[in-house]
Amino acid sequence: MPAARKERSPNSQSPAIEDYLEQIHNLIESKGYARVVDIAQNLKISQASVTNMIQKLDAEGYLNYERYRGVTLTPEGKRVGQAIARRHDVLTRLLAGFGLDPETVHRDVEGMEHHVSKSTLRVLTLIVEELEGNAELLKRLKHKLDG
Amino acid sequence: MPAARKERSPNSQSPAIEDYLEQIHNLIESKGYARVVDIAQNLKISQASVTNMIQKLDAEGYLNYERYRGVTLTPEGKRVGQAIARRHDVLTRLLAGFGLDPETVHRDVEGMEHHVSKSTLRVLTLIVEELEGNAELLKRLKHKLDG
Ligand SMILES: [Mn+2]
Ligand SMILES: [Mn+2]
Numbered sequence: 083m084p085a086a087r088k089e090r091s092p093n094s095q096s097p098a099i100e101d102y103l104e105q106i107h108n109l110i111e112s113k114g115y116a117r118v119v120d121i122a123q124n125l126k127i128s129q130a131s132v133t134n135m136i137q138k139l140d141a142e143g144y145l146n147y148e149r150y151r152g153v154t155l156t157p158e159g160k161r162v163g164q165a166i167a168r169r170h171d172v173l174t175r176l177l178a179g180f181g182l183d184p185e186t187v188h189r190d191v192e193g194m195e196h197h198v199s200k201s202t203l204r205v206l207t208l209i210v211e212e213l214e215g216n217a218e219l220l221k222r223l224k225h226k227l228d229g
Numbered sequence: 230m231p232a233a234r235k236e237r238s239p240n241s242q243s244p245a246i247e248d249y250l251e252q253i254h255n256l257i258e259s260k261g262y263a264r265v266v267d268i269a270q271n272l273k274i275s276q277a278s279v280t281n282m283i284q285k286l287d288a289e290g291y292l293n294y295e296r297y298r299g300v301t302l303t304p305e306g307k308r309v310g311q312a313i314a315r316r317h318d319v320l321t322r323l324l325a326g327f328g329l330d331p332e333t334v335h336r337d338v339e340g341m342e343h344h345v346s347k348s349t350l351r352v353l354t355l356i357v358e359e360l361e362g363n364a365e366l367l368k369r370l371k372h373k374l375d376g
Binding site for chain 1: 330336352356
């Protein structure tokens with residue numbers, strides 16, 4: 083066992099903030115820009131609430147918001163959004179790989195992703211990569227799951 | 230892939246309630262009884278706050294509280310406490326098995342345990358059991374983790 087290593091909380095941000103930054107990061111990655119209307123739709127929240135939160139996140143240094151231009155992330159905002167997106171991806175691949183119902187996967191992942199430290203992410207990533215590269219192992223475990 | 234199956238949220242209770250019921254369940258399992266002083270110490274909360282919450286949980290049907298006798302769980306309270314304790318156990322075995330720092334494990338588990346559906350618990354249990362029974366696999370993955 084390696085020497086125990088203390089680690090700061092992965093995110094001192096609240097889940098809500100993390101979900102906003104994750105959403106904005108994903109929109110920018112996929113569309114090149116993030117608009118309030120799209121953020122509101124993806125988070126199933128009113129545009130007014132999104133605008134409120136966006137202004138708060140702007141004041142806190144996570145993003146820059148210009149009314150007619152949309153939202154861009156600061157380096158810190160990008161760091162947080164990317165970290166959550168990475169956790170979301172690994173957890174989703176792990177559970178979806180076993181064929182779980184997509185709604186269940188989404189709900190569990192949306193909750194768990196805020197509580198995954200860097201160390202835990204590395205463990206989960208190793209497990210996912212093993213399962214994705216080891217068809218025999220995945221098949222054997224899925225057989226137990228379905229049996 | 231098996232037919233997708235919709236699943237209710239594992240716990241409609243808030244994390245705080247679940248943590249209380251988990252704690253009480255664990256105390257009853259280990260000591261035979263649960264006293265406010267022990268709950269307060271384990272949750273690092275004042276005895277006054279614990280008494281408040283206990284009265285609320287009594288009113289909601291999760292437990293019975295008698296001032297000089299302590300706390301006993303109703304069947305529903307026991308069901309919730311046991312479900313969280315089981316999630317706590319599986320997540321802890323998974324992460325501790327890789328030698329992660331116990332504090333990091335504890336913090337991540339305390340957060341993740343509230344977002345693990347029954348289906349996800351079954352997947353994680355299968356993985357833990359595989360790793361615990363397959364020393365070669367665990368060793369290989371740990372080697373990548375430490376390397
Ligand atoms: Mn989330
Ligand atoms: Mn907890």
